[in-house]
Amino acid sequence: KAGVTQTPRYLIKTRGQQVTxxxxxxxxxxSVSWYQQTPGQGLQFLFEYFSETQRNKGNFPGxxxxxxxSNSRSEMNVSTLELGDSAxxxxxxxxxTADTQYFGPGTRLTVL
Amino acid sequence: AxxxxxxxxxxxxxxxxxxxxxxxxxxxxxxxxFWYVQSPGQGLQLLLKYFSGDTLVQGIKGFEAEFKRSQSSxxxxxxxxxxxxxxxxFCAAYPGGYNKLIFGAxxxxxxxx
Numbered sequence: 222k223a224g225v226t227q228t229p230r231y232l233i234k235t236r237g238q239q240v241t242x243x244x245x246x247x248x249x250x251x252s253v254s255w256y257q258q259t260p261g262q263g264l265q266f267l268f269e270y271f272s273e274t275q276r277n278k279g280n281f282p283g284x285x286x287x288x289x290x291s292n293s294r295s296e297m298n299v300s301t302l303e304l305g306d307s308a309x310x311x312x313x314x315x316x317x318t319a320d321t322q323y324f325g326p327g328t329r330l331t332v333l
Numbered sequence: 334a335x336x337x338x339x340x341x342x343x344x345x346x347x348x349x350x351x352x353x354x355x356x357x358x359x360x361x362x363x364x365x366x367f368w369y370v371q372s373p374g375q376g377l378q379l380l381l382k383y384f385s386g387d388t389l390v391q392g393i394k395g396f397e398a399e400f401k402r403s404q405s406s407x408x409x410x411x412x413x414x415x416x417x418x419x420x421x422x423f424c425a426a427y428p429g430g431y432n433k434l435i436f437g438a439x440x441x442x443x444x445x446x
Contacts, residue, residue, distance in 0.1 A: 263438050263439065265436075271432075313432075319365060319431070324369070
């Protein structure tokens with residue numbers, strides 16, 4: 222089976238812009254979770270989608286949003302980018318609830 | 334608050350030496366526990382996991398971990414480290430409920446030849 226894929230792998234944006242990141246889970250996996258990784262804050266949970274429904278959300282501002290499509294692919298959007306949004310954004314897929322999460326390679330976002 | 338603690342930020346070992354990376358969790362009940370490894374610029378690769386049952390779990394690349402309820406610990410071990418093991422290692426837990434992993438701060442492993 223193909224692993225979790227994320228596109229694009231690298232992004233450079235300027236403050237105030239918005240960005241959309243994409244994640245394709247492992248075939249058959251219905252859950253997609255998103256995490257932000259920064260040197261200062263480490264790995265932090267953003268949100269999780271299961272069968273197109275957001276089930277859980279981390280402590281991030283409303284500028285961070287996401288969605289999941291019927292084929293389980295997921296996107297996350299960050300509006301009005303700030304310098305502090307520069308990070309590695311990781312997507313993980315899982316077959317079900319409280320199951321093993323498999324991570325993609327991440328999207329490196331740089332905000333200038 | 335629910336948390337995962339990795340007390341060691343950096344560890345340096347010589348190639349061929351044994352390795353133990355520490356992880357402690359703070360939860361009321363036994364969470365599901367994981368160890369992941371991350372090479373520079375890469376995503377996280379699952380090394381092993383503990384859900385229940387045998388407290389000594391085997392993983393990939395020769396790693397094992399032991400769950401000790403009395404110490405709230407889930408330490409990662411490897412008997413003989415290879416230079417390719419140099420990476421950052423993360424301990425993580427599900428506190429319960431949905432797929433929200435809580436991660437430790439990570440331990441960066443350097444391997445000297």
